[in-house]
Amino acid sequence: MPGLNYIYTTAVGSDTMLPWIHPHLAQSVDPNKGRKLQASKPIQRGEVLLLDPPYAIIPTPTATVDADAESADSATPVLLCSNPLCNLSLPRGTGTPCANRCSTDVIWCNETCHEADKPRHDFECTWLAKYSTPLRTKWGEYSFGMLWLIVRLLARRHAEGQDSNDSNGSSNGTSHTNGTTTDSTTSTSSTSIQTHTSKFKAGWPAISSLCGTPETWSHAQTREWTVLVKKYLGKTSLPHDLSNADVLGLICKEEANSFGLYPRETGVYPPPPVKEEHVGRGEQFGAAVYPCASIANHSCCPNIIHKPDKTARMVFTAGRDIAAGEECCISYFDMTQYVSLSERRAHLSGLFRFKCGCPRCTEEDTNVDGNVEGGEEGMGWGGEGFLGFE
Numbered sequence: 001m002p003g004l005n006y007i008y009t010t011a012v013g014s015d016t017m018l019p020w021i022h023p024h025l026a027q028s029v030d031p032n033k034g035r036k037l038q039a040s041k042p043i044q045r046g047e048v049l050l051l052d053p054p055y056a057i058i059p060t061p062t063a064t065v066d067a068d069a070e071s072a073d074s075a076t077p078v079l080l081c082s083n084p085l086c087n088l089s090l091p092r093g094t095g096t097p098c099a100n101r102c103s104t105d106v107i108w109c110n111e112t113c114h115e116a117d118k119p120r121h122d123f124e125c126t127w128l129a130k131y132s133t134p135l136r137t138k139w140g141e142y143s144f145g146m147l148w149l150i151v152r153l154l155a156r157r158h159a160e161g162q163d164s165n166d167s168n169g170s171s172n173g174t175s176h177t178n179g180t181t182t183d184s185t186t187s188t189s190s191t192s193i194q195t196h197t198s199k200f201k202a203g204w205p206a207i208s209s210l211c212g213t214p215e216t217w218s219h220a221q222t223r224e225w226t227v228l229v230k231k232y233l234g235k236t237s238l239p240h241d242l243s244n245a246d247v248l249g250l251i252c253k254e255e256a257n258s259f260g261l262y263p264r265e266t267g268v269y270p271p272p273p274v275k276e277e278h279v280g281r282g283e284q285f286g287a288a289v290y291p292c293a294s295i296a297n298h299s300c301c302p303n304i305i306h307k308p309d310k311t312a313r314m315v316f317t318a319g320r321d322i323a324a325g326e327e328c329c330i331s332y333f334d335m336t337q338y339v340s341l342s343e344r345r346a347h348l349s350g351l352f353r354f355k356c357g358c359p360r361c362t363e364e365d366t367n368v369d370g371n372v373e374g375g376e377e378g379m380g381w382g383g384e385g386f387l388g389f390e
């Protein structure tokens with residue numbers, strides 16, 4: 001948003017890869033939408049609400065840096081440093097490649113990042129060398145990206161030492177808020193507001209608690225994913241201890257919760273006129289799964305703007321003043337691309353399988369029909385694969 005100055009309410013560590021959560025950002029449960037983010041006290045426009053490092057991230061193989069992106073020329077092919085504690089964009093052909101040449105999409109900034117990432121990358125190295133090309137050729141770029149993101153989720157879990165723990169994620173997770181470490185085992189199933197001191201899950205337990213199950217997708221879709229799991233993600237292909245059913249469940253979570261990464265902001269409301277130059281978010285450069293950002297629901301008149309920073313942390317900023325008790329929502333799509341109510345509805349039901357009942361949809365619906373049709377009910381996920389909020 002032009003003129004929006006980001007306000008950090010406390011010293012936000014820029015060099016840390018721990019999540020930072022605004023003290024007034026809480027989570028609770030909506031009977032129709034599931035978990036949601038909510039303001040426990042007023043939040044001012046421009047305040048940073050969340051800095052959430054990715055749990056797993058992949059580059060878009062064909063990405064070029066957008067003209068407005070920081071740090072590089074336009075149209076330069078880029079990759080991301082594979083160290084998940086770094087994630088900096090690097091021009092293709094620079095940096096340190098894998099000594100095994102497992103994939104041309106894997107590079108690190110330097111030897112330090114390479115060394116730091118060894119336990120995680122060792123998990124994926126043989127898999128990438130064996131399957132990247134056949135997967136891309138036979139199943140296409142989308143399926144390859146989806147499976148690679150799953151492999152990276154499993155690799156991070158492996159590096160966290162979760163393999164020997166309960167695969168359902170019942171082990172402890174921690175989150176850090178304002179520099180304080182808090183345990184995060186409290187259930188979120190109550191309807192009361194859970195403030196930041198009563199925890200957001202972190203690490204693998206946060207990923208385990210993401211929404212999305214096989215039942216919410218079509219049979220055709222889950223059948224295809226089951227084939228992919230058996231062929232490419234089983235225990236004979238990767239050193240993990242999950243059953244094929246658990247891995248299928250992880251795909252369902254990833255498809256319902258991953259973010260597409262774009263160089264410019266998503267969720268500026270009202271959206272700038274379509275004719276303006278540089279409207280839209282630019283070209284997608286990656287996809288990632290975030291432990292806390294995934295709790296945000298969608299609204300067509302969002303009060304949160306989101307954008308990844310240079311290290312791919314997802315940054316949530318208040319797009320307007322938010323009152324105590326208000327839900328904090330992002331937009332799941334580029335609102336300059338889907339403008340009218342019918343375009344937004346078609347897009348949401350096609351890709352996201354729910355009907356938005358936000359105040360904007362309700363008002364526009366009333367204006368069109370003279371009566372209100374927009375409900376608050378979620379429709380669940382029904383069968384479209386989706387790698388990242390569009």
Ligand SMILES: C[S@@+](CC[C@H](N)C(=O)[O-])C[C@H]1O[C@@H](n2cnc3c(N)ncnc32)[C@H](O)[C@@H]1O
Nearest residue numbers: 033034035211257294295296297298354377378
């Ligand atoms: C990224 S998750 C958001 C957090 C989720 N509510 C949870 O319980 O973890 C996306 C899912 O939330 C639900 N959702 C998000 N926005 C919604 C909305 N405006 N109306 C109904 N359901 C919504 C849908 O089920 C969607 O699949």
